[in-house]
Amino acid sequence: MLFKRLTQIALLMAAPLAFADSVPATMDGQAGKYRFLEQASHRWRLCAVLPHAFDRFFWAVAYGLDRQATALGVDIGIAEAGGYDRLSEQKRQIRQCVADQADAVLIAAINPTALDDELALLARHGIKVIDLVNGLSGDAVTAHSHQNFF
Template sequence: MRSLSLCILLALLVRPASAFEVDHWPDGAFTGQPTRLTWPAPAPLAKPLTLCILYPHLRDAYWLSVNQGMVEEAKRLEAKLRIHEAGGYGALAEQRKQLRQCVDEGSDAILLGAVSYGALADAIRQSPLPVFGLVNDLAPGLAVAQVGVPWYQMGWRIGHWLAERHPAGSQPVSVALFPGPDSGSGTALVESGFIDAIRDSAIRLVTTARGDNSREIQRTLVQQTLARHPGLDYLVGGAIAAEVAVNELAQHHADRPRVLATYFSHGVQRGLLRGKILAANSDQMREQGQLAVAQAVCLLRQPDATETQCPRVMGPPILTLSAPLSAPEHSLSDGDFRPVYRVGLAPTPP
């Protein structure tokens, strides 16, 4: 009996949250100052809904963590998921096709991790299904609701963290920025946020290297930058750029430049733990996945719900860290988790 009670307690501890601490933007866009609130997520569905989920890709820790959060919340709510990945941030044509495919498959709504901020506008407007923004911001008027964080803030917060350590008048330092793909998604916002944050400091941005979030491309960019700027003090980049930079520096037994990450991954967590990464943001991507499913279910069940009942633009608070996360389960997928493409549906035939 005692062991049964312990099993029940452990199950309750690891189950997805039924209430979330969120930042809420009541004006319908990720601008201005959000309100922090505790949002009680919806109860399980009496009648199942099928959500069609579109990701840019599932080849890095970020989207894998989003995937696990969505799977967890779908199981809690007894919703069905059908998941597709486009193949990368250049796959506009594929994601347009997948928007139509969601309709053909008989889904109730689309949760779109868009490969572009505005280039999918016509395809979204033509869809008869409600479209919810997932992680990546969409141009105004395209989504019924959105879960995410302001990517400007992701750049600004890391820049501000660094600028506080190198204020104007102190010894000048140099930095290279690796914001991610040049795709019109969040990259430009990360860049502008970082640049604004360091503007009145002793930090000099010597180069910006944009490229797809593949390890090969980011490794090449890092190698080229280190060769061209041997005296570099800091390297600031997305999780993959930060991870490959740590590896490159280790191979050359170098302790400079110091590395910072604009977003989070398992490798970034290890880098913080080992002192190889100085600071990093986490936008709690696993919880973003949970929130996205909960938000869609809430609004599909209550389309006329108030902002208090079903917030239209929200996301978890951004964490800026100089030490490893003590509770990474809101940010990172479990070590043994693998991509899931169907929840509550028969697997796709080979």
């Protein structure tokens, strides 16, 4: 029974990506459908910082980021801090994204309340911030990308 349920969940998760040009989403607080882009408007420079690459979840996140960036024709650099105990490393990586002149930074925050200085730095440089998976708030955050795991 558990295998059957897990198979159903996997198929439901994969089906929108494999067979549709849109998926249900909440955008600006409203339910709607997100339509996938076919190509980016120009070659954006993206930077993604992840807490770690120890498990299949963040392997999948990194893989998906890389594949989607390639499909859209944008550049992406992906860094992992080495664990949830490596906040200072994640902060360093975010500062490196600024030095590398990223257009946007996707952050899977180790600690969503401990990045105020880095978010302010990104805002001063006009770099867009995308909250990726773990929850991040503040005026500097441009967008949120979350999945309901329940």
